[in-house]
Amino acid sequence: MKTDLDDNQDLSKQIAEAIRDAIIEGDLIVDQRLPSEAELCDKFSVGRSTVREALKRLAAQNLIRTQRGASGGAFVNRMSFEEAYGQQITTSTLLLSMNSVDFETACEARYALERACAPLSARRRTPDHVATMRAEIHRQSQPGLTDEAFCASDVAFHRALVDGAGNPVLSYQLAGAVEAMQPLMNMITYTQRDRDRIVALHTRLADAIEGADGSRADLILSELAEYTVELGQSRMSTR
Amino acid sequence: MKTDLDDNQDLSKQIAEAIRDAIIEGDLIVDQRLPSEAELCDKFSVGRSTVREALKRLAAQNLIRTQRGASGGAFVNRMSFEEAYGQQITTSTLLLSMNSVDFETACEARYALERACAPLSARRRTPDHVATMRAEIHRQSQPGLTDEAFCASDVAFHRALVDGAGNPVLSYQLAGAVEAMQPLMNMITYTQRDRDRIVALHTRLADAIEGADGSRADLILSELAEYTVELGQSRMSTR
DNA sequence: CACTCCTTAATTGTCTGACAATTGCTTGCC
DNA sequence: GGCAAGCAATTGTCAGACAATTAAGGAGTG
Numbered sequence: 001m002k003t004d005l006d007d008n009q010d011l012s013k014q015i016a017e018a019i020r021d022a023i024i025e026g027d028l029i030v031d032q033r034l035p036s037e038a039e040l041c042d043k044f045s046v047g048r049s050t051v052r053e054a055l056k057r058l059a060a061q062n063l064i065r066t067q068r069g070a071s072g073g074a075f076v077n078r079m080s081f082e083e084a085y086g087q088q089i090t091t092s093t094l095l096l097s098m099n100s101v102d103f104e105t106a107c108e109a110r111y112a113l114e115r116a117c118a119p120l121s122a123r124r125r126t127p128d129h130v131a132t133m134r135a136e137i138h139r140q141s142q143p144g145l146t147d148e149a150f151c152a153s154d155v156a157f158h159r160a161l162v163d164g165a166g167n168p169v170l171s172y173q174l175a176g177a178v179e180a181m182q183p184l185m186n187m188i189t190y191t192q193r194d195r196d197r198i199v200a201l202h203t204r205l206a207d208a209i210e211g212a213d214g215s216r217a218d219l220i221l222s223e224l225a226e227y228t229v230e231l232g233q234s235r236m237s238t239r
Numbered sequence: 240m241k242t243d244l245d246d247n248q249d250l251s252k253q254i255a256e257a258i259r260d261a262i263i264e265g266d267l268i269v270d271q272r273l274p275s276e277a278e279l280c281d282k283f284s285v286g287r288s289t290v291r292e293a294l295k296r297l298a299a300q301n302l303i304r305t306q307r308g309a310s311g312g313a314f315v316n317r318m319s320f321e322e323a324y325g326q327q328i329t330t331s332t333l334l335l336s337m338n339s340v341d342f343e344t345a346c347e348a349r350y351a352l353e354r355a356c357a358p359l360s361a362r363r364r365t366p367d368h369v370a371t372m373r374a375e376i377h378r379q380s381q382p383g384l385t386d387e388a389f390c391a392s393d394v395a396f397h398r399a400l401v402d403g404a405g406n407p408v409l410s411y412q413l414a415g416a417v418e419a420m421q422p423l424m425n426m427i428t429y430t431q432r433d434r435d436r437i438v439a440l441h442t443r444l445a446d447a448i449e450g451a452d453g454s455r456a457d458l459i460l461s462e463l464a465e466y467t468v469e470l471g472q473s474r475m476s477t478r
Numbered sequence: 479c480a481c482t483c484c485t486t487a488a489t490t491g492t493c494t495g496a497c498a499a500t501t502g503c504t505t506g507c508c
Numbered sequence: 509g510g511c512a513a514g515c516a517a518t519t520g521t522c523a524g525a526c527a528a529t530t531a532a533g534g535a536g537t538g
Contacts, residue, residue, distance in 0.1 A: 069501030308530025
């Protein structure tokens with residue numbers, strides 16, 4: 001690990017990067033204990049606060065976890081899919097909201113990615129996935145559902161579709177795209193007619209997935225994408 | 240912003256989360272200055288080191304930047320696509336390496352996502368994108384190229400393909416998938432025959448993109464995916 | 479007035495020392 | 509052996525000090 005630091009730069013940042021690189025390079029392996037704060041102070045010749053700030057930076061990225069007490073310390077964290085989801089969603093959400101990405105662009109990205117999953121999902125989905133999709137469709141048909149709850153169910157439905165592909169890497173990549181769109185989707189108000197139309201499309205989609213008909217699922221998804229963009233545009237313009 | 244903290248928990252973590260939520264909720268907008276460290280100490284009734292550790296956590300996620308001096312302080316950062324790329328790549332790389340995701344799964348995810356871009360790229364790519372792809376193909380044909388340089392060029396080629404779709408959200412999502420695979424790809428040794436084959440596929444791909452033939456590009460990508468998986472399997476098994 | 483230089487105040491970056499809280503280990507007692 | 513007390517190591521928090529950086533204002537000078 002690099003221990004020589006450039007003065008007149010942010011020391012804690014440099015230390016964090018040195019340790020992060022060591023983790024990425026594999027010099028520090030999962031569950032391995034890092035040197036104690038005191039040892040790191042010596043190693044980098046800095047004060048304890050500086051070391052601590054560096055460690056907090058790494059903790060914020062889920063790269064390490066810390067434990068108090070004897071035989072405690074900082075340990076390299078196994079990056080779990082769960083944590084990675086969370087990070088990705090936060091980042092994607094902020095990216096979309098802060099850069100005023102328009103609805104159309106985000107929608108296009110989302111459905112393009114989702115369509116990539118459809119054929120795989122049609123081939124590999126388990127009965128569980130289909131059941132989840134059916135359950136969400138049922139929820140979406142309930143009268144008196146708030147727009148937000150409708151959106152949340154929509155996310156859950158599509159999540160099941162994506163998970164059906166049985167590829168955790170795909171699921172991870174798509175979690176960000178789908179969930180990050182939720183704030184944008186929440187700005188839309190759905191009339192009963194809109195919901196009926198969406199539920200109908202979802203039903204056909206679930207049928208296609210259950211029937212292992214990937215190309216039909218793809219087709220329906222493109223319909224859904226088109227309809228959603230249309231909906232977004234009309235709703236945005238009436239404001 | 241929430242200022243009441245649960246004692247006997249990690250204070251700096253709670254503070255960081257409170258501020259992060261305020262940013263996500265839009266209570267703190269881009270380029271807005273946060274209260275100074277001293278003010279935050281008062282607001283949360285904690286010591287300065289605790290506040291500083293919280294701020295470093297946020298800085299590690301690129302949520303804020305800090306400036307020294309009078310009229311300095313911590314400011315809400317605009318999450319740029321550039322920074323988001325970097326974060327995503329780090330996360331994806333670690334996720335893949337730490338969870339021993341097998342080559343096949345990662346490859347499938349990567350090419351599934353890339354195929355989602357192909358039709359869009361065929362429609363929208365600029366001459367610049369095509370030129371980049373051609374340039375990378377040329378580089379890949381050079382004799383004496385190391386395997387690593389070959390892989391890097393491969394990434395650049397596919398990056399141009401994805402960027403050609405002209406959708407920054409898509410580019411962002413895919414940056415992680417493509418670049419995170421590089422360490423896995425780097426484990427492969429490419430014979431001259433392998434390279435020739437890949438260069439041929441790349442050339443046909445560039446032709447299809449240039450000729451705005453999305454479905455042909457899609458087809459070639461599936462060929463490339465199949466060949467890559469095959470290559471990976473044979474190379475892994477001979478170890 | 480315009481320009482330069484100096485001082486001042488505000489703010490973050492770093493260091494030191496102290497104490498609290500937690501936790502595993504050892505030691506002594508029954 | 510089993511149990512409780514204490515000990516040592518480690519992170520979490522705090523307070524105070526000083527350094528480094530930067531913007532703003534003021535003094536002096538042409």
